[in-house]
Amino acid sequence: MNIRLRQSPELPGKAxxxxxACIVLALADKPARWxxxxxxxxxxxxxYQLLNKPEVGTLTLPQARGxxxxxxxxxxxxxxxxxxxxxxxxxxxxxxxxxxDMALVLAGYSPAEGLMVAEALLSAxxxxxxxxxxxxxxHRPSRLTRLYLYGHSEPDGFRRSFCEAxxxxxxxxxxMLPGNQxxxxxxxxxxxxxxAVHDWQLKFMDEAALAxxxxxxxxxxxxGSAHRDAGIAHLQYRPARRRRRRVALVGKGICYDxxxxxxxxxxxxxxMHADMQGSAVALGTLLALSRLQVDFPVDCWLALARNDIxxxxxxPNDVVTAVDGTTIEVVHTDAEGRMVLAxxxxxxxxxxxxxxxxxxxxxxxxCVQALGSGYSGVFSNRAEWLPALLAAGRNCGERIWPFxxxxxxxxxxxxxxxxxxxxxxxxxxxxxxxxxxxxxxxGDVPWIHLDLSASSCKGGLxxxxxxxxxxxxxxxxxxxxxxVLNDI
Numbered sequence: 158m159n160i161r162l163r164q165s166p167e168l169p170g171k172a173x174x175x176x177x178a179c180i181v182l183a184l185a186d187k188p189a190r191w192x193x194x195x196x197x198x199x200x201x202x203x204x205y206q207l208l209n210k211p212e213v214g215t216l217t218l219p220q221a222r223g224x225x226x227x228x229x230x231x232x233x234x235x236x237x238x239x240x241x242x243x244x245x246x247x248x249x250x251x252x253x254x255x256x257x258d259m260a261l262v263l264a265g266y267s268p269a270e271g272l273m274v275a276e277a278l279l280s281a282x283x284x285x286x287x288x289x290x291x292x293x294x295x296h297r298p299s300r301l302t303r304l305y306l307y308g309h310s311e312p313d314g315f316r317r318s319f320c321e322a323x324x325x326x327x328x329x330x331x332x333m334l335p336g337n338q339x340x341x342x343x344x345x346x347x348x349x350x351x352x353a354v355h356d357w358q359l360k361f362m363d364e365a366a367l368a369x370x371x372x373x374x375x376x377x378x379x380x381g382s383a384h385r386d387a388g389i390a391h392l393q394y395r396p397a398r399r400r401r402r403r404v405a406l407v408g409k410g411i412c413y414d415x416x417x418x419x420x421x422x423x424x425x426x427x428x429m430h431a432d433m434q435g436s437a438v439a440l441g442t443l444l445a446l447s448r449l450q451v452d453f454p455v456d457c458w459l460a461l462a463r464n465d466i467x468x469x470x471x472x473p474n475d476v477v478t479a480v481d482g483t484t485i486e487v488v489h490t491d492a493e494g495r496m497v498l499a500x501x502x503x504x505x506x507x508x509x510x511x512x513x514x515x516x517x518x519x520x521x522x523x524c525v526q527a528l529g530s531g532y533s534g535v536f537s538n539r540a541e542w543l544p545a546l547l548a549a550g551r552n553c554g555e556r557i558w559p560f561x562x563x564x565x566x567x568x569x570x571x572x573x574x575x576x577x578x579x580x581x582x583x584x585x586x587x588x589x590x591x592x593x594x595x596x597x598x599x600g601d602v603p604w605i606h607l608d609l610s611a612s613s614c615k616g617g618l619x620x621x622x623x624x625x626x627x628x629x630x631x632x633x634x635x636x637x638x639x640x641v642l643n644d645i
Contacts, residue, residue, distance in 0.1 A: 158323055160286060161303050162279070164310040168264060171196045177305060178256035179225045181247045181282070183274050185265025186232040195264050201228060213246045225251060233270030237554040240274060241619035244281035249622055252285060257300045263308030271309035279306065279318050281620040287326035289623065290333045317449060321631055324445030328437040328627035332612075336413035336430040341461040342386035344412060344433070348459070351440075355447050358393040372500040373477035374485055378493040379462040381417055381470025387462035389501055392440075394447045394455040402512040402645060403454045404637065405505045406443060409494045409518035410436030410461040417464050417490030418472050425522075431625055432494070434612045435517035436461065438629035445630055446637070458505045460497035464490070476575045480504060483597060486575040488582060494520045495591050496579060502598040512645045514604045515636075516595070517629050523587035524608040531618065532556045533628055534608035536592040538599065542642060546605065549640045554619045555632035557607070566593050603645065605636075 174180055174196055184191055188202055195201075197218055204216050205228070215227045227250035229243050251259065261278045263271050286301040331339065331347070345361060352359040364385055367375055372389075379387035414429040415421060421429070436459040443457040471477070475487040477496075481503040485496070498518060505514060524534040535546055535557040543559045550557040566589055569581040577597065581590055588608050595606060611618060611628040618626045636642055 158283060158287065158319070158326065160283065160301060162306060162314055163303070164306045164314065165308075166310040167307065168192055168194055169196065169260065169262060169307040173307070174260055174262075175222060175224065177224065177260040178258050179251040179254060180227070180260045180262060181251070181278060182226060182228040182262045182264065183247070183278060184228060184230045185270075186230055187265075188230075190265035192264055201226075205230060212243065213250065215250045225254065227251065231274065233266055233273055237273075237277075237552055238556060238619055240277040241280065241554040244277040245284070245617060245620045245622055247278070248281045248285045252622075255297060255300045258303040258305065259301060260305045260307065266308070268309070272311070275306060275309040275311075276315065276318055277620065279304065279315055280322060283319065283322035284325065284621050287322065287329065289326070289330050317634070320445045320448040321634055323448060324441035324630040325621070325627040327444055328434070328441035328630055329621075329623060329625050331437040331440070332431045332434045332625045332627070334430070339412055339430070339433070340384065340386060341388065341410070341412055341463065342384070344410065344461050345386070345388070345390060348390055348392065348440075351444070352392060355394075355444065357443075357447070358395070360391045361388050362391070363388040367500070370480050370504075371478060371482070372480040372504075374479040374496045375460065375462070375500040377471040377475065377477045377487060378411075378417075378464055378496050381465040381467040382463045383465065383467060389504065390459040390461060392443060392457040392459070394443060394457075396450060396452050396454065398452060400453045401510065403456070403508060403510045404513045404515065405456040405458065405508050405511055406439040406633075407458045407498065407501050407505050407514065407516035408436030408439030408460070409433065409498055409520065410459045411494060411497065412461065412463050414464045414491070414493065415466050417493060418466055418470050419490045420466060421491060428613070431613065432519055433461075434519050434609060434625065438517045438609070438627060438633075441627060441630040442633040445634060451638070456505065456508055458501050460501040462497055464493040479598065481598060483577065484575040486572040486578045488579045492580040492591070494518050495594050498595055499598045502595060506599050506602045511602055513642070514599055514602045515607070515633065516605070517607050517609060519612050520608045521588040521591050523584070524610040527560075527588065528558055528610045530611050530614040532558050533611040534588055535559050536562055536606040536608070538562070538596055538604045542605070545641045546636065549635040550632055552639070553631050553635040555611070555628055557632065560589050560592070562589070562592060562596065566590060570594060
């Protein structure tokens with residue numbers, strides 16, 4: 158993202174703002190705190206009171222050559238999600254104009270408050286300007302190349318926010334590509350380009366290599382495809398100087414999901430090019446951590462396949478053997494995500510010195526039914542971590558909610574002929590059963606599973622303006638860098 162940021166801890170003068178294409182203004186919740194030196198203070202206050210204190214107000218300043226201004230009156234202690242959502246709306250007010258620059262102005266906040274509000278405004282502006290696929294003839298991409306921040310300044314220039322935005326943009330860009338432009342082979346080509354740019358090591362286990370390893374769960378999904386391009390990609394980031402801990406990111410990368418022989422109806426098949434969002438979030442997190450040059454090694458495992466219908470496709474009652482020797486009875490071919498993840502997790506857990514295994518998947522409709530699209534579900538085999546995980550989600554604005562992982566749920570996965578059933582035909586609590594199924598393949602390795610029910614949200618979510626949200630990149634940075642889990 159080629160966007161430059163200029164910062165000033167002082168409020169701008171009128172001449173400064175008159176040189177900008179548009180203005181985004183965040184004001185402390187009490188007008189008495191608004192500095193007298195704030196340009197056009199009286200006009201903004203009059204507009205705010207006249208419109209009965211709107212959450213987001215927009216006006217044009219005729220005394221400043223018609224510059225458009227959007228503003229909000231926001232308490233600095235508002236929940237992070239509220240700050241981010243408000244910032245998205247402020248930035249969206251200027252989207253149609255396609256400005257080349259934007260002024261972000263904070264007024265009436267203390268330095269600590271200003272940091273939180275400034276980070277929200279900057280994150281929203283970067284998310285809005287991300288270059289994303291669009292195939293309409295009349296599409297006009299963002300022209301934003303310069304941001305001017307007034308009222309707060311950070312010595313590192315908000316480096317983390319830029320890295321996070323880059324990772325999120327990558328996740329959204331990949332998820333928006335249609336299935337005919339992001340096959341497993343296309344995906345692998347993009348991984349090779351990224352690995353070369355970011356100095357990642359890349360290994361790819363194709364179907365032949367997976368067959369030699371006995372990865373029957375994965376291969377039961379890819380068997381229906383007309384193309385033999387499926388496989389598991391393993392990317393590695395290695396810092397020059399590193400701590401002992403090692404983190405593995407695992408992502409479900411189903412590039413299109415027809416449901417297999419248990420074919421989805423049209424309503425549920427539409428949009429299934431984005432069933433690879435778990436892999437995109439894992440990759441976006443790897444990119445952000447690499448750009449931040451974190452001091453711990455990161456492995457990223459991506460399960461790349463299509464779930465197609467064809468003469469060789471798996472059918473219910475098939476029994477397959479996973480890479481760790483577990484036998485699995487196939488119950489429903491549209492529960493393919495847990496199958497490709499089973500083998501991928503079993504391979505990833507073999508990483509020496511692994512301190513955390515974190516997987517991402519658009520896994521179950523049951524999680525969407527339970528939470529809607531504003532939260533994602535979280536599961537872990539370390540129950541004591543759940544308070545820290547919830548706090549990380551709350552503090553970063555990518556909210557998550559935990560579900561039980563009690564062993565008695567396994568009764569629903571008992572098979573008469575195999576070690577375990579893939580799922581239950583009843584469908585109730587399927588998000589929990591999917592997590593219990595996956596837990597078999599991680600053993601005692603510390604593990605967090607994110608069921609990404611918030612990966613798609615009409616109208617956007619928090620600071621993200623697009624329906625496909627890239628949910629999980631921001632959360633992962635907070636979990637790995639800010640929470641108590643940073644010490645594992």
